[in-house]
Amino acid sequence: MAKVIVMYEKPKDQEAFEEYYFNTHMPIAGKVPHVKNANVQRVLSNQNTDLSLYLVTEIEFENKADMKEAFKSEEWKAVGDDVPNFMKYLEKPPIITIVD
Secondary structure, eight states, rough: OEEEEEEEOOOOOOHHHHHHIIIIHHHHHOOOEEEEEEEEEEOOOOOOSSOOEEEEEEEESSSSHHHHHHHHHHHHHHHHHHHHHHHHHHHSSSSEEEOO
């Protein structure tokens, strides 16, 4: 299984970020082909870091080939194009990790 893991630090405007992220951004992300599962988790505690992590989003694909196909899609491009729309609520860009 291949995953994209996106980690967000606490937003400067938490209410506005959540409104946009859950009601606009995630529905756009939900249209990406080959996604097996996508979930968002609230961070309850941070240890061994100075980061103030707030949300962790995991986007799962069956394998690397499916993930690579998804990355080529117009739907994935739409996800990336939407990021600036909620960046105004964040101090820093999210941390993105791709794992297999």
